[in-house]
Amino acid sequence: MPEILHGPGLFGLILLVMPFSLVLLLGLASLVGYQLGESLISRLVQLTCVVGLLAGLGMLAWMLTEGTRYVPLELGHWVEIPHFHFSLKFIFDPLSIPFMLLSFALCGVIGAFTTNYLHREPGFNRFFFCFSLFLLGMVMTSLAGTIETLFAGWELVGVSSALLVAFFQERASPVRNGLHVWTVYRISDAALLIAAVAMHHLRGEGDFAGLLGAGPWPAGHANVTHTQALVVGLLLLVAVAGKSALVPFSGWLPRAMEGPTPSSAIYYGALSVHLGAFLLLRVSPLLDVSVWLSAAVVVLGLLTAIVAALSCRAQTDIKSALSYASLTQVGLIVAEIGLGLRYLPLIHIIGHACLRTLQFLRASSVLHDYRTLENAMGVRPVARDTVGQLLTPGLKSWLYRLAIERGYFDAFLKDYIATPCLRLFTWCDSLERRWTDMLSGTPSRESDALPPSAGSLEDLS
Amino acid sequence: MIDLHLPWLELAIVLPLIGAFCVWRLRDVEKARKWCLFFTCAAFATCLGAWQDFILVHASVAGDPWSLSSAMLGWDFFIIDELNAPLLPLASLLYLLTVLATLRTKMRRFSFTWMLITEAIVLATLSCKQPWGVIALLALGAIPPYFELLARKKPTRVYVLHMVLFVALMVLGWSLVQWQASQPEHSPWIFAPLVVAILIRSGIAPLHCWMTDLFEHASFGTALLFTTPMLGAYAAVRLLLPIAPDSVMRIIGMMALFTALYAAGMALVQREARRFFCYVLLSHSALVLVGLDTVRPIGLTGALCVWLSVGLSLAGFGLTLRLLEARHGRLSLTGYHGLYEHTPLLAICFFLTGMASVGFPGTLGFLGTELLVEGAVASYPIVGVAVVLSAALNGIALVKAYFLLFTGTRHVSSVPLEVSRREKVAVLTLAALILGGGLYPQPGVASRHHAAIELLEERGVVFPDDPIHATAERQGDIHDAAAQKEWFME
Numbered sequence: 037m038p039e040i041l042h043g044p045g046l047f048g049l050i051l052l053v054m055p056f057s058l059v060l061l062l063g064l065a066s067l068v069g070y071q072l073g074e075s076l077i078s079r080l081v082q083l084t085c086v087v088g089l090l091a092g093l094g095m096l097a098w099m100l101t102e103g104t105r106y107v108p109l110e111l112g113h114w115v116e117i118p119h120f121h122f123s124l125k126f127i128f129d130p131l132s133i134p135f136m137l138l139s140f141a142l143c144g145v146i147g148a149f150t151t152n153y154l155h156r157e158p159g160f161n162r163f164f165f166c167f168s169l170f171l172l173g174m175v176m177t178s179l180a181g182t183i184e185t186l187f188a189g190w191e192l193v194g195v196s197s198a199l200l201v202a203f204f205q206e207r208a209s210p211v212r213n214g215l216h217v218w219t220v221y222r223i224s225d226a227a228l229l230i231a232a233v234a235m236h237h238l239r240g241e242g243d244f245a246g247l248l249g250a251g252p253w254p255a256g257h258a259n260v261t262h263t264q265a266l267v268v269g270l271l272l273l274v275a276v277a278g279k280s281a282l283v284p285f286s287g288w289l290p291r292a293m294e295g296p297t298p299s300s301a302i303y304y305g306a307l308s309v310h311l312g313a314f315l316l317l318r319v320s321p322l323l324d325v326s327v328w329l330s331a332a333v334v335v336l337g338l339l340t341a342i343v344a345a346l347s348c349r350a351q352t353d354i355k356s357a358l359s360y361a362s363l364t365q366v367g368l369i370v371a372e373i374g375l376g377l378r379y380l381p382l383i384h385i386i387g388h389a390c391l392r393t394l395q396f397l398r399a400s401s402v403l404h405d406y407r408t409l410e411n412a413m414g415v416r417p418v419a420r421d422t423v424g425q426l427l428t429p430g431l432k433s434w435l436y437r438l439a440i441e442r443g444y445f446d447a448f449l450k451d452y453i454a455t456p457c458l459r460l461f462t463w464c465d466s467l468e469r470r471w472t473d474m475l476s477g478t479p480s481r482e483s484d485a486l487p488p489s490a491g492s493l494e495d496l497s
Numbered sequence: 498m499i500d501l502h503l504p505w506l507e508l509a510i511v512l513p514l515i516g517a518f519c520v521w522r523l524r525d526v527e528k529a530r531k532w533c534l535f536f537t538c539a540a541f542a543t544c545l546g547a548w549q550d551f552i553l554v555h556a557s558v559a560g561d562p563w564s565l566s567s568a569m570l571g572w573d574f575f576i577i578d579e580l581n582a583p584l585l586p587l588a589s590l591l592y593l594l595t596v597l598a599t600l601r602t603k604m605r606r607f608s609f610t611w612m613l614i615t616e617a618i619v620l621a622t623l624s625c626k627q628p629w630g631v632i633a634l635l636a637l638g639a640i641p642p643y644f645e646l647l648a649r650k651k652p653t654r655v656y657v658l659h660m661v662l663f664v665a666l667m668v669l670g671w672s673l674v675q676w677q678a679s680q681p682e683h684s685p686w687i688f689a690p691l692v693v694a695i696l697i698r699s700g701i702a703p704l705h706c707w708m709t710d711l712f713e714h715a716s717f718g719t720a721l722l723f724t725t726p727m728l729g730a731y732a733a734v735r736l737l738l739p740i741a742p743d744s745v746m747r748i749i750g751m752m753a754l755f756t757a758l759y760a761a762g763m764a765l766v767q768r769e770a771r772r773f774f775c776y777v778l779l780s781h782s783a784l785v786l787v788g789l790d791t792v793r794p795i796g797l798t799g800a801l802c803v804w805l806s807v808g809l810s811l812a813g814f815g816l817t818l819r820l821l822e823a824r825h826g827r828l829s830l831t832g833y834h835g836l837y838e839h840t841p842l843l844a845i846c847f848f849l850t851g852m853a854s855v856g857f858p859g860t861l862g863f864l865g866t867e868l869l870v871e872g873a874v875a876s877y878p879i880v881g882v883a884v885v886l887s888a889a890l891n892g893i894a895l896v897k898a899y900f901l902l903f904t905g906t907r908h909v910s911s912v913p914l915e916v917s918r919r920e921k922v923a924v925l926t927l928a929a930l931i932l933g934g935g936l937y938p939q940p941g942v943a944s945r946h947h948a949a950i951e952l953l954e955e956r957g958v959v960f961p962d963d964p965i966h967a968t969a970e971r972q973g974d975i976h977d978a979a980a981q982k983e984w985f986m987e
Contacts, residue, residue: 067928069921115864115938117946120795120871158838184867187860195857198896205904208833218896226889233870233881254506461762472706476652483769485715486829492872 044098048109048126050091051136051179055172058084062165077164078151084171085144092137095128105130106252108245110182122245125181131253131317133381138386140173142393143167149397150298159203163296166203169196174307177314182243185231186315190228190279193308194221200299201292213291220288224278228315231271238264248321254378258321265325272319274333280312280366282340286347287446289363293355300355301396305362306389313369313385320378333374341367342414343443350439354399362392368496498573499554504561505547506624509585510617512540513592514860517613526604533609534596540616541589548586551577554768556618557951575624580734583805583941584623588726590926591812592616595718598923600815600823607718608648611641615719619726620645628671631735635698635728636664642715642723651714659697659707666694666911671736688745691736696749699729699786700779702756712775717822720771721815724778725808730785738789739955750790754883761890765897770818772797773898777814780891781807781854787884788869792956796872797949802865803943804899806934810853810862817847820924821902826916830898833905839914844903846924861934864942888893 058080065072099107111124126132126450147167169192176189198221202214238260239246249256258265276282281289281304291310293300303309304458316323316333341364348360365388372381399406410416424432441447472480517534523529551559556744560573567573577585592612599607615638622634639660646653670691677687693704701706719782733749760780767773785807788800820843821836822828837844849860856866866888874881916924 067842067925115942117942118794120798120868122867188863191858195852200629202546202900202904205837205900206835206906208905211833211900211904215897215900219893222889222892225892226885229870229885229888230882233867233874233885234878236871237874369941457762458766461766464759465763465766468706470707472655472710475706476654476659476710478652480652480655480710481713483772483827483829486769486827 044095044128045109047091047095047098048107048128048179051088051095051175052126054084054088054091055168055175057419058168059165059172062161062168066161072161074151074155074160076163078147081147081164081167082144083138084168088175089137089140089144092133092140096133096137099128099133109179110181122184123182125184125243126179126184127181127244128179129253130379131314134386135178135314135380138176138389139171139178139307142302142389143171143174145393146298146302146397150296153298154296159205163200163203163299166199167299167302170200170302170308174311177311178316181245183235183247186318187228187232188224190275190311190315191225193311194218194225194279197221197299197303197308200303201295203295208462210294212296213288217288217292218311220278220285224275224285227271227274227278231268231275234268234271238268243259244318246289248319253318253322256321258325260325262326265322266329269319269326269329270332271324272315272322273329273336276312276315276370278312279315280309280370281363282312282336282367282370283343283443284445284449286344286363286441287449289359290351290356290442293353293359297355297396297400300359301393302338304359305392305396309362309366310369310385310389313366313373313381315351316370316373317378318382318486320373321437323374324376330374330376334371335374337367337370337374339367341365341371343438343445346435346439347442350436354402355396358392358395358399362388397432419431498576499556499559500562501547501550501554501559501577502562503546503550504563505543505550506561506577506585506620507564507566508720508912509540509543509547509589510575510621512536512543513613513617513620516540517610517617517957520613521610526609529602529609530596530599530604532814533613534593536613536621537589537593537616538598540620541586541593542758543619544585544589547577548582551582564587572627574627574630575621576626577624578626579944579951580801581623581731582948583807583944584726586729586854587808588619588623589616590890591725591808592722592910594812594816594923594926595722595819598820598920600820600917600920603716603718603819606649607746608645608714612718614642615722619728622728623731623914624725626735628736631732632664632667632671633733635667638723639664642711642719645715645719646711647769649714649716652710655710656707656714659704663694666690666697667732669695674740681836685742685745688737688741692741692745692749695729695733695737696752697729699727699782700724700756701749701751701752701783701786702759702779702877705756705760705779708779709772709775711770717771717815717819720775721812721819724775724782725812725815727782727804727808730737730782730804733786733789734952738792739950743792744790746790749882750787753783753786753790753889754880756780757787757887758883758890761887761894764891764894768831770822770828770830770898770902773830773894774811774815774818777854777891777894778811781811782935784869784887787880788872790877791872791880792953792958793872793875794946794949794953795868796876797952798942798946799865799868799870799872801945801948803862803869805941805945806856806860806862806865806931809852809927809934810860810931812851813846813850813924813931814854816923817843817850818925820920821847825908828902830901832901834902835905835908836914837903838907839910840916842916842921842924844899846928847903848899849897849928849931852892853935855892857892859932859935861931861938861941863935864938866944914987930951 109126113121114124115122124446144303154163157181173189173192180186180189198214198218201217204210205490235247248258275447278285289304292304344360344363348357369381369384469481513536520529520532523585558576558578560576566575618634625631625634649792677683697704735899757780760776763775764776785804788796853860853862856862870881870884873884
């Protein structure tokens with residue numbers, strides 16, 4: 037029997053094979069047009085989560101028994117040519133194990149909840165395919181031993197997230213918001229890819245152990261200079277800001293609430309929104325090298341927490357309010373990481389993810405819950421505006437505008453980046469039209485006459 | 498030169514020509530499609546045979562035995578080497594899948610005879626290494642789309658002006674290069690006509706407008722088959738890469754990089770599906786030229802991988818769009834079409850092929866993009882950043898198009914719009930190749946690395962550390978231009 041199939045290797049393989057098999061099964065069924073039943077899909081998801089969770093616990097138990105804090109699982113080189121290799125390496129350490137266990141546990145809970153929540157919905161299979169992609173992405177990201185593997189998982193989480201925001205695809209609003217989320221994610225992914233390539237370039241490999249020191253997390257020491265750490269760290273910080281909705285990208289978070297409640301819970305309450313913080317923890321030895329980088333992380337985290345705490349108070353729907361409450365905590369977690377803490381943010385993530393998942397899942401029955409609470413108390417609880425009394429009316433209204441406009445970050449990105457870029461390309465398009473019209477001597481674009489929608493085949497005849 | 502076991506290359510070129518003759522005589526379009534399918538299948542099988550035979554003979558270059566062209570010319574006109582070995586089956590597969598996915602609604606407007614003739618020309622071009630042969634075949638290949646535009650009574654001036662300029666500059670450029678080889682002093686300016694010709698054929702901005710015009714006026718199938726084999730990049734590899742100085746390659750690389758970014762941005766503002774596809778294709782095909790500019794094994798390997806992945810994924814993407822067009826007519830991108838419920842398979846394939854083209858993990862394009870960025874960063878870091886940005890913009894444009902076409906209020910139709918079995922075979926074949934190549938990339942990447950090393954050796958780059966190219970890193974400007982030219986003129 038191969039060595040990898042003994043002890044921790046077997047647990048590690050199960051952890052990776054289960055979500056991958058789920059993606060393969062659901063994906064292939066969709067591709068060939070075979071409709072799997074709801075109960076079968078539900079059982080497959082539960083099986084994957086339970087077996088994955090047990091394997092994860094088995095790995096934890098083995099590590100505790102052996103007294104080891106670092107178990108690498110090397111599956112060889114996925115691709116190898118001279119001067120380049122892509123290693124399939126996964127690591128089990130005090131950071132990856134809790135995050136992986138959290139992923140399996142919460143995905144299992146959400147999977148069970150969704151089976152009833154989306155019963156007989158037309159997009160049931162579509163939801164669970166995206167969900168399986170998400171689970172695979174989370175497991176890959178949590179256990180990644182190289183930055184390339186982490187990037188692959190990171191991308192899977194991103195694409196499944198955008199597709200689930202646009203889940204109710206017959207309406208234009210969720211689709212527009214899905215595109216918004218995807219756009220921010222692509223910027224974040226681009227920053228991460230550049231950081232990955234820069235790390236690969238610096239060390240000749242993407243292995244975290246090579247760049248961040250071989251010791252078990254968080255004891256590693258980064259083998260880079262101050263400047264290198266700052267450059268790579270800032271790129272990673274852009275990736276983190278995009279993925280965890282830190283300022284200035286925080287505008288996508290309330291938009292993402294257009295998706296089904298279970299996906300909102302697992303993505304934006306529990307796991308996906310914490311991925312940025314996880315990445316910062318993973319590369320924390322880089323922060324130790326550069327004090328400027330640590331300072332940038334603290335500032336970004338605190339700024340996000342302040343803006344999110346303000347915005348939370350001005351939201352008019354429960355999911356948006358919860359999303360900003362979630363973001364406030366994520367901001368604090370990021371600040372904690374910047375301050376040099378390691379285990380506290382990890383515990384903060386786990387506790388916050390579990391609480392927020394529960395809150396999101398109860399969000400649809402929150403009025404019922406309040407009524408029960410009021411009936412039990414006999415009075416209606418009134419919130420006291422103690423801080424508000426200290427502020428001048430002018431400042432209060434300014435803060436209210438700031439909160440309603442979510443810190444003006446969305447407007448800033450739209451007015452100063454997105455719109456000018458689109459205007460520039462539209463202008464280039466009009467130049468091209470003039471050029472081809474001149475060359476051909478007639479109007480060169482017959483596509484201009486197209487109606488906005490194609491109509492039906494009968495209209496074409 | 499080592500011979501293959503059978504004359505695969507000439508068979509692959511002759512079979513479509515025979516097919517064209519047979520189909521030309523048929524009036525019944527359904528029968529014509531079946532014959533066309535048979536001959537494209539045969540050509541694909543022959544190309545696959547050539548590739549496998551090439552692997553079996555363990556040669557860096559091989560030719561046909563009992564070759565007619567060799568007997569007539571006295572030298573091997575058609576050859577197979579590390580570069581074109583997988584490109585031949587890829588090109589023939591694109592033709593096969595296009596025929597397979599041609600619906601009855603399109604058959605009367607799409608000429609199978611011209612398609613088979615074009616296939617023969619494309620396969621001949623890809624099998625040819627002789628500079629004048631490549632130039633002649635590229636010029637010949639530009640003719641069929643012109644006849645189609647004429648037959649469809651569409652404006653031809655944009656296309657004709659660009660193609661005439663391309664052919665003229667190509668002939669002038671190569672003549673100057675040959676003339677310079679006999680001169681004692683060499684100037685990089687002598688490459689200018691050849692470079693401009695290659696930029697035109699590759700659709701590098703601002704010389705790309707013929708391509709958007711072709712997509713606007715020709716049938717989608719013709720435009721797709723004319724552009725996706727990326728013969729402009731092939732001309733760059735065969736004519737320029739072995740002899741052009743680094744400064745010339747850098748100019749091409751910089752212009753290609755600008756095009757990759759510009760076309761990705763333009764894809765975001767397009768209001769019609771064909772034009773959108775054209776810009777996405779322009780952006781990706783420019784990336785191949787960016788990789789050539791690095792002139793290093795990793796970057797060049799990345800470029801050759803991207804060539805294969807983009808060729809396959811964007812051909813699949815284009816075919817999916819073509820299938821949608823066959824059902825709904827030209828597709829505007831100014832409103833939501835709501836087509837998902839009618840054609841979920843096409844929606845999945847659209848998304849999959851689109852994501853593969855931007856290098857999404859698990860698909861064929863992932864490692865190609867990774868290698869390209871790695872190679873670009875090693876040459877000039879800013880190039881790597883620009884490549885990543887163009888991939889990000891393309892990713893946004895592709896998902897935007899997906900949402901516009903497949904989401905929104907459900908499209909109502911009184912006729913069934915489901916995917917037929919033939920179409921299913923075509924799109925599933927592409928999906929299998931994209932996912933299979935993505936999950937098991939080692940053979941493909943290793944083969945492209947060998948090709949990259951061969952090309953760099955032709956350029957005069959030496960790998961002194963060991964004889965099997967283990968170091969594979971360029972050792973400065975060892976490239977002896979005069980010696981290369983001498984070799985190249987032989």
